[in-house]
Amino acid sequence: xxxxxxxxxxxxxxxxxxxxxxxxxxxxxxDSVGLLVARALRTRLAPPGAVLERSAExxxxxxxxxxxxxxxxxxxxxxxxxxxxxxxxxVGGEPLPAPLSATSTxxxxxxxxxxLGQTLNRLPRRLVIYGIEAxxxxxxxxxSPAVAGAVEPVARMVxxxxxxxxxxxxxxxxxxxxxx
Amino acid sequence: MTDRxxxxxxxxxxxxxxxxxxxxxxxxxxxxxxKIFEPPRxxxxxxxxxxxxxxxxxxxxxxxxxxxxxxxxxxxxxxxGLGLTVSPxxxxxxxxxxxxxxxxxxxxxxxLLHLPDFxxxxxxxxxxxxxxxxxxxxxxxxxxxxxxxxxxxxxEIHPVNVRVGGFYRCPSREELxxxxxxxxxxxxxxxxxxxxxxxxxxxxxxxxxxxxxxRHPEEYPMNEGDIVSSRGLRIPVDRFxxxxxxxxxxxxxxxxxxxxxxxxxxxxxxxxxxLNRDRLLPKADAIAREVGLEPVVRNPYRSIVxxxxxxxxxxxxxxxxxxxxxxxDRPWVEPTGALKPGACVAATEAPRGLLFHRYRLDATGLIQxxxxxxxxxxxxxxIEDDVRDVVGRSLDLDEAGLTTxxxxxxxxxxxxxxxxxxxxxxxxxxxxxx
Numbered sequence: 001x002x003x004x005x006x007x008x009x010x011x012x013x014x015x016x017x018x019x020x021x022x023x024x025x026x027x028x029x030x031d032s033v034g035l036l037v038a039r040a041l042r043t044r045l046a047p048p049g050a051v052l053e054r055s056a057e058x059x060x061x062x063x064x065x066x067x068x069x070x071x072x073x074x075x076x077x078x079x080x081x082x083x084x085x086x087x088x089x090x091v092g093g094e095p096l097p098a099p100l101s102a103t104s105t106x107x108x109x110x111x112x113x114x115x116l117g118q119t120l121n122r123l124p125r126r127l128v129i130y131g132i133e134a135x136x137x138x139x140x141x142x143x144s145p146a147v148a149g150a151v152e153p154v155a156r157m158v159x160x161x162x163x164x165x166x167x168x169x170x171x172x173x174x175x176x177x178x179x180x
Numbered sequence: 181m182t183d184r185x186x187x188x189x190x191x192x193x194x195x196x197x198x199x200x201x202x203x204x205x206x207x208x209x210x211x212x213x214x215k216i217f218e219p220p221r222x223x224x225x226x227x228x229x230x231x232x233x234x235x236x237x238x239x240x241x242x243x244x245x246x247x248x249x250x251x252x253x254x255x256x257x258x259x260x261g262l263g264l265t266v267s268p269x270x271x272x273x274x275x276x277x278x279x280x281x282x283x284x285x286x287x288x289x290x291x292l293l294h295l296p297d298f299x300x301x302x303x304x305x306x307x308x309x310x311x312x313x314x315x316x317x318x319x320x321x322x323x324x325x326x327x328x329x330x331x332x333x334x335x336e337i338h339p340v341n342v343r344v345g346g347f348y349r350c351p352s353r354e355e356l357x358x359x360x361x362x363x364x365x366x367x368x369x370x371x372x373x374x375x376x377x378x379x380x381x382x383x384x385x386x387x388x389x390x391x392x393x394x395r396h397p398e399e400y401p402m403n404e405g406d407i408v409s410s411r412g413l414r415i416p417v418d419r420f421x422x423x424x425x426x427x428x429x430x431x432x433x434x435x436x437x438x439x440x441x442x443x444x445x446x447x448x449x450x451x452x453x454x455l456n457r458d459r460l461l462p463k464a465d466a467i468a469r470e471v472g473l474e475p476v477v478r479n480p481y482r483s484i485v486x487x488x489x490x491x492x493x494x495x496x497x498x499x500x501x502x503x504x505x506x507x508x509d510r511p512w513v514e515p516t517g518a519l520k521p522g523a524c525v526a527a528t529e530a531p532r533g534l535l536f537h538r539y540r541l542d543a544t545g546l547i548q549x550x551x552x553x554x555x556x557x558x559x560x561x562x563i564e565d566d567v568r569d570v571v572g573r574s575l576d577l578d579e580a581g582l583t584t585x586x587x588x589x590x591x592x593x594x595x596x597x598x599x600x601x602x603x604x605x606x607x608x609x610x611x612x613x614x
Binding site: 026057062115120139 | 222223225226241244245288292293303304305308309312315316319322323326
């Protein structure tokens with residue numbers, strides 16, 4: 001299918017490889033946590049294109065999701081829990097639970113992008129969202145210790161998602177997407 | 181007399197977040213306050229002591245939607261101060277990159293943020309259930325903008341390929357040509373967008389705006405030109421601060437802007453179009469004529485048509501740049517000899533309007549002072565004026581209706597509050613009779 005909506009980083013052919021997308025904003029305290037998780041995973045997940053960093057603008061996510069088997073999104077959330085608390089949710093047909101809806105937004109938030117993806121049938125086959133409770137967003141600050149402390153545990157959880165999915169093995173296969 | 185309060189905690193469909201407070205007493209609008217925080221102030225401090233080479237990448241972080249605008253204003257400011265002249269090919273590539281950002285930003289606002297107001301939906305998701313084709317069209321158009329930014333910027337959201345003096349790497353002609361089929365498609369989609377938006381129902385409202393934008397001798401303005409206004413002002417960009425002032429208001433962390441000895445003014449697509457209608461390329465001009473778009477649009481709701489016309493303009497411009505492109509001999513130029521920086525000043529046209537940067541460097545090229553005036557800061561006062569007018573016209577509406585009208589008045593100007601803030605809440609207070 002030559003779908004013009006195919007994922008931006010995907011190649012023609014079968015389902016595009018699994019990706020993890022770290023969402024966040026640099027220099028805005030805890031809002032950078034999704035980016036930090038992505039950076040922690042950069043050398044640990046194959047293929048090299050499996051790790052993406054983005055500033056949250058929801059509609060771009062639709063393009064990145066399209067045609068993929070597995071997408072893991074990591075973002076800061078404000079759900080009222082203790083900073084550093086990790087929430088995991090696998091998207092089905094229902095809206096995101098309230099804490100995950102409270103991700104930082106641009107015009108179209110992550111929760112809205114999920115809803116739009118559901119409406120337009122543009123979700124990946126599996127979409128897993130990790131939300132890390134965040135509380136400090138002062139411009140110029142780094143992630144707070146509690147939130148930074150969640151980076152490595154979440155990175156390991158994402159690795160495990162990939163392992164269960166087979167992404168680690170598949171990515172290392174000669175001639176596979178790793179060569180792209 | 182009874183007091184009435186309307187509070188809405190979240191104003192949807194604007195970029196970023198902020199707060200609006202409206203106070204009505206009897207039948208008079210006593211107070212309209214748009215409150216936004218302002219990262220640019222933080223970034224001004226953050227830039228001090230950094231190399232002039234870092235300004236484009238650091239300022240690009242101010243806004244997730246218009247990073248190119250920040251890069252362009254920063255690069256042009258440094259190059260003017262350092263006396264660097266970029267090659268015509270680099271100049272063209274920068275314009276192409278900016279076209280990508282305009283297409284991306286306008287497509288997002290027109291289809292996903294603004295259109296639901298006209299079709300009667302609370303958001304794009306519910307609109308997508310019944311107008312799937314429109315949303316798909318918007319996403320497809322936006323994706324072409326992303327593709328241009330990705331090719332020239334290295335990454336879709338925060339381009340990292342731009343530098344003072346040019347680009348770290350310039351694409352080959354073949355690489356650039358890969359964009360052509362997508363841009364041709366986008367041009368057609370953009371023309372359809374003009375027809376679609378021109379047919380929407382518009383409230384019959386006219387505002388008395390002072391429009392402010394760049395004006396270039398030959399081109400629809402992006403990276404170069406004098407600053408002009410619809411009240412006859414014409415100044416080189418380095419005189420911006422003589423004619424426009426920022427001032428502190430108690431209710432907002434952000435500075436507001438006004439004409440010195442004057443009032444509010446408007447930057448952005450309506451201003452650019454009003455002041456540069458004669459600079460549109462043939463297809464953009466033709467489609468504007470076809471739908472009967474007036475040469476000066478004073479109805480803020482019709483800004484959606486203007487953004488659509490500017491999207492045609494950006495696609496058409498991008499194709500012209502592709503036609504003429506030959507890679508430059510050198511991707512960038514550097515200052516030669518000792519740095520003798522003068523005033524590093526530039527203004528470029530972000531999708532949302534004039535973005536002014538001024539820097540002062542020391543002899544080693546470290547930034548001593550930075551001044552950044554984003555378009556949304558400049559429009560804040562004017563947006564408040566629009567809200568005041570709409571509330572004054574809509575006093576008989578119930579709270580929900582009035583709130584919707586306030587939100588629409590704000591969205592008409594596509595405020596990029598992420599350049600300035602995180603959360604926008606609406607607080608409507610009525611005292612006296614309804």
